[in-house]
Amino acid sequence: MSTQAPRRVRTGKRQDVMTAALNEFQEHGFLETSMDRIAEVAHVSKRTVYNHFASKEALFEAILDELIVRCGHLEFPPLNEEPLEDQLLVIGRMYAELVTSDDFIKLSRVVLSRFIQSPRMAGTAVTGREPQKPIQNWIETAQKQGRLPPFDAAQATTQFAGMITSTEYWPRLIQNETAFDEQGRDQYLKSIVSMFLGHYAHLETPTSPA
Amino acid sequence: MSTQAPRRVRTGKRQDVMTAALNEFQEHGFLETSMDRIAEVAHVSKRTVYNHFASKEALFEAILDELIVRCGHLEFPPLNEEPLEDQLLVIGRMYAELVTSDDFIKLSRVVLSRFIQSPRMAGTAVTGREPQKPIQNWIETAQKQGRLPPFDAAQATTQFAGMITSTEYWPRLIQNETAFDEQGRDQYLKSIVSMFLGHYAHLETPTSPA
DNA sequence: ACTTTACTGCACCGTTCAGGGTAGTTTCAA
DNA sequence: TTGAAACTACCCTGAACGGTGCAGTAAAGT
Known part of the structure; x- marks a missing residue:
């Protein structure tokens, strides 16, 4: 389950990662969600995840921030x-x-x-x-x-x-x-x-x- | 952090394990609690834990059952x-x-x-x-x-x-x-x-x- | 054409942890 | 006293996982 990612022209990888992570986190919880899994769901290499976010923790915080803003x-x-x-x-x-x-x-x-x-x-x-x-x-x-x-x-x-x-x-x-x-x-x-x-x-x- | 367990005459090991596990679970959550930690807190060898409970999951269920009864x-x-x-x-x-x-x-x-x-x-x-x-x-x-x-x-x-x-x-x-x-x-x-x-x-x- | 940038794939490290195996010791009942 | 059951200390494994390094590719700007 990986091979070719679906045609994706835009470079919204960062957003893809966040979206995937948010879904995984909220569905399975923080600890039960692995970075590998997030990468897979986001159709992105694990390395890309780490290029955008220094750590799992950082990714989590980024999501939190966005969510808080979104709730207004x-x-x-x-x-x-x-x-x-x-x-x-x-x-x-x-x-x-x-x-x-x-x-x-x-x-x-x-x-x-x-x-x-x-x-x-x-x-x-x-x-x-x-x-x-x-x-x-x-x-x-x-x-x-x-x-x-x-x-x-x-x-x-x-x-x-x-x-x-x-x-x-x-x-x-x-x-x-x-x-x-x-x-x-x-x-x-x-x-x-x-x-x-x-x-x-x-x-x-x-x-x-x- | 082991050596002699405090004087303990009765063979309430099973209960000790459950008590310790309950406290650890509710304080740190299921995944963040290791079986080693439970054994340590219960002043019991890890092997004893596994002699009483087939798995972490089983221990968890046992606690749940007891708690539900206790709440009545x-x-x-x-x-x-x-x-x-x-x-x-x-x-x-x-x-x-x-x-x-x-x-x-x-x-x-x-x-x-x-x-x-x-x-x-x-x-x-x-x-x-x-x-x-x-x-x-x-x-x-x-x-x-x-x-x-x-x-x-x-x-x-x-x-x-x-x-x-x-x-x-x-x-x-x-x-x-x-x-x-x-x-x-x-x-x-x-x-x-x-x-x-x-x-x-x-x-x-x-x-x-x- | 050349360089830069984003991205991939993959191997790899260190650690943590569930769970098992075992040989030896304590406890206790008969 | 003896023998079984409970318990301990310790070592081992296999897997999962966070995180890194690196060589290579695809694309976009110049």
Whole structure:
């Protein structure tokens, strides 16, 4: 299994290596993936891999960097005059989308497979503490403007995000299952928003549909 | 680093090996732990390890089995006449306790470190889908007895459990941090219960303390 | 045509590690 | 006391793997 690489005019070897490595890493984990294997999958000689990346570690870091950039930062529309319910629903959707995006899942897998035992940086990207910061900011803004009463915003954020990740993120990360179809998910998000605001904003909540 | 093992009269070698292996596995992961290392930590010759366990894989499975048994099954007090709030709080506490117990965390780590890439059994024990079943049962019982209105019990359970795991389980698993002290946790649980029942049981909820 | 650059293929090194073999020693029960 | 079972110390193997060196080729710029 090697011989002729498929006709490849461009000199995107470096990118090929990274792509192959990313897939192997996220599928089989860091240690279970050999450099030989990566070279093979990338249709590239092992030496080429090492010409581009000094070591397996360096290759891994390069992938991490790219992935982090690719995931970017959540940017919600700023607090406006619309009903909080509608705005929070949008936020919930965006958060769920980020957290289930291919890139984010890959990033999580790759990080997790490497750092379960060394908490150095594992937590930062993975536990979702980082990406849920914008939610907290939004809540705090709403509080400052008197649209929400004072309460522990960090805790509330954790609750809100926790309900989302527990169905959207973790199951997808660990197994590959998705709990909902498009529509089921939206109904679930609505239920979360309603519960959340019902508790924290004294909203009259129509009971959720059976 | 060998010579005389510390005075050890009993012939608990097999148990010693399992204990040592469990610790090494959960701390360093499956692949990063060598059989030599396990033998050393267990104060046992490598040959003894292999006399008890046919292979590294077999040793791993034995540990898994023991751990699963040790975690046991959640058994809540059955639905009674007390206020639902109190009962649900107890349930929340018990669930949180299980999910943060040393054994459960170790089990999760050990499984996770081995099976991120093969969903075979990873999910079963880890995602917490299994241990949250008793919660769902409790809710369904309450619905049958008319103490709670009809709604999607599975979804509600996921929400409830999700809020707990997101602060108690995942941070502890990935990093080793605990989000709360004893008292903060209880306040958090109360907030969850209040939010949950406020939404699903039309309870008049006094707003949470600021 | 010539040089440079990227790439290949392959042999090779050093290490780590699972697992086996064995001869000798300790433990313990009959 | 004796004999079997458990255990130890130590040596060995074969394979996998990270990483290097090198000679050669294909292509692209000049």
